[in-house]
Amino acid sequence: MENKFTKEAKEIWESFSKDFQLAVLKSVFCVSCLKAVEIVEYKGVVENGLVVLDGKCKTCGHDVSRVVD
Numbered sequence: 001m002e003n004k005f006t007k008e009a010k011e012i013w014e015s016f017s018k019d020f021q022l023a024v025l026k027s028v029f030c031v032s033c034l035k036a037v038e039i040v041e042y043k044g045v046v047e048n049g050l051v052v053l054d055g056k057c058k059t060c061g062h063d064v065s066r067v068v069d
Contacts, residue, residue, distance in 0.1 A: 003055075004044070009045050025039055028064045028065070038058040039053055050068060052067050
């Protein structure tokens with residue numbers, strides 16, 4: 001599945017270094033696993049000027065979110 005971003009979120013997300021992007025994608029808290037996990041099948045939107053990623057936990061498939069600050 002291709003990850004989807006709004007135009008504004010994509011512009012902000014792409015302004016970050018690839019290393020930072022990878023670090024963010026691998027450090028999303030999952031309330032089911034009770035630890036930091038990797039987010040998959042995510043979409044990106046801008047809320048209150050910040051990029052918010054909504055997707056699935058790679059480990060258990062539970063819904064997860066991450067604010068990129």
